[in-house]
Amino acid sequence: MGRLFGTDGVRGRANADLTPELALSVARAAAGVLADRGGTSRPVAVVGRDPRASGEMLEAAVVAGLASAGAQVLRAGVLPTPAIAHLTAHTGADLGVMISASHNPMPDNGIKLFSRGGHKLPDAVEAAIEQAVAAGDSAGPRPTGADIGRVRDLPDAIGTYVEHLLSTVTRPLTGLTLVVDCAHGAAAVCAPEVYRRAGATVHVIGGEPDGWNTNDGVGSTHLRPLVEAVRGCGADLGIAHDGDADRCLAVTAAGEPVDGDAILAVCALALHERGGLAGDTVVATVMSNLGFHHTMREAGIGVHTTAVGDRYVLEALRARGLSLGGEQSGHLVFLDHATTGDGLLTGLALLSRMAETGRSLAELASVVRRLPQILVNVPVHDRLAVVESDEVAAAVNACQAELGEDGRVLLRPSGTEQLVRVMVEAPTQQQADTIATRLADVVASCG
Template structure:
């Protein structure tokens, strides 16, 4: 069996790559690996999903698999991924399962697993689950009679999650008018409720999920309708969530996009001023814009970089007990309130900063100036070999000398495809494009 888990759980086209049979196998293996062996009662699992049509089928398979392994299941229904993670910790469950493909299009789906406390699984535990599937698929010793797991619905899970979100908000949102784009996904009820209860005036768009329209030209990956709605309604800002609400991007009153780097910069400065930014350090990935690094240095804030992927940000936050981290794509993590990226939480804290300072989102975002960034994906036959080739290394070194302190070169093999990614930042878009094309040409030649 090839590597089953990607950077964020098991994901693929529903009923083709990710079948009910595979979902059941993952659930059974997870129940055996994640539950403590010497418990005096059955392991407890939280199960949630986003509203895409295939989630109904895959949720049923996951629940059946868990119950067949003797686990007690609390089914929370449609809920954002960070809501499921929160409830795993709140209920003291042994683990949790979220059926979602996040920002992916509707035909895809996925399975995300959370350990006790609501934390994402480390690589070695995912490897154990994969090994258990391969070694025991169809061969588990199954409980019978009263030992078979029971299934219950946790009807007030969303209410508990909303109360938690509102309680975390550091300043009332009175006077803030926000448009929230719910991506026709899991946050359709939760996000508007949280924003409203925290005091904001809320205009809601793309909050009518029908199982087929999740992420369809809406949400954090398609901000055009949000930009138009913010201007149309005269709102102070817009919040764009994705299908499972683990990421958040924003839009200013003028309709300009405020990305994850800018959001992290705003929140880092706020926490720094409040004395809440542990070790005055922000955790980002290598893809964060050089402008963020410059702005944080000027604000007296240190940056710590990780590989691309929110799981690596999470690992660093936990290992070093730090208070804020995230990605340019809008995954923002505040461990004091969440164990994973939470778009609704991010939106609340972003608006709280606006309310506390009386400044517009554009004013707050102006603390950093984004450098032009060009990314070229070059198809290759062997991504690792090409990325480490002497000619490619020489081209990167030459580009670094040319850009000096005014730019940055990042060349890395893709983690999932046979691609080498060439990213250049420079003082001007023309320079970034020219240098990126030159390095990409060398990659193609190799």
């Protein structure tokens, strides 16, 4: 068996790579491993999903696996991933399970796991679960009779999460008009209500999930419909979530995209000004633009850099006692309010900053002066072998030497697909494009 867990849980094409049998095995293994580590023979698990049709099938398998291992199961239904993390902590559950492939297209699905307190699993726990899955039926408890787990619906799961989000809003968002793109995903069940109850005037696109249309031409990976909607209704901004609403990207009133770097900078500066940025330091990943680093340095804010993945951002936040971190892709973690990336919490923070300052999103986001950047996804047969190739390493070193301190080169394998991502930043877009193309050709030839 190959490695199950990528950068964000187990993911693959539903009913092909990610089968009901595998989902059941992962759930049984997770219940057993976390029960052993938590010292309880009957763990409690919260289970949620996004609206993908395959989620119904996989939810049934996950619930069966958990109950088979003796766990008590609380079904939360369709909710964002951060809602499941919050509810895991709120209910005191030992395990949270979210069935979603996040921003990936509908044929894919995934399983994300949270431990007690709503935290992403550390590598050692994931490895233990993988070992238990590989061991098959010989691993983990097989209770009978009254020791089999029971299943019930978690009452008012949506309401609990909505009230949690609204508790973070310190001033009404009255006077702000936004378009929210729910990606035909989990955000559709609560995002419009949250933004309206916070005081904003809200227009919705991507808010009609049918099981097949999640992320289909909408959401944070497809901003064009949001741009058109914002311009069409004269909104102050647009907010785009992904299928499980753990991301937030934005567009200005003029339709210009605002990425996670700029949103992170806006939020960091806001917290810094009121003394709420722990350690006067923000956590970002290696993908953050050099312009973001320059902005933070000029404001007297330190930046701690991690590998790509919100789990690594979270690990750094917790280990260093910090409060804010995020990714260019729109995953932001506000550790004072959440245990994982939360797109709705991020949207509320961005809107609150606009309400507090009276400034437009374009003006707020302009603090980050981005270096020209290009990201090329190169399909390969073995992404890990490619990034370990001596030929590829030599090409990367040559490109970095050419750029010197005026730019940078980053090469990394995708955590979920057979892709190698080539990122180049340079003083000019032409130079970035030229170097990225050259390096992508080398990666492709070695793939």
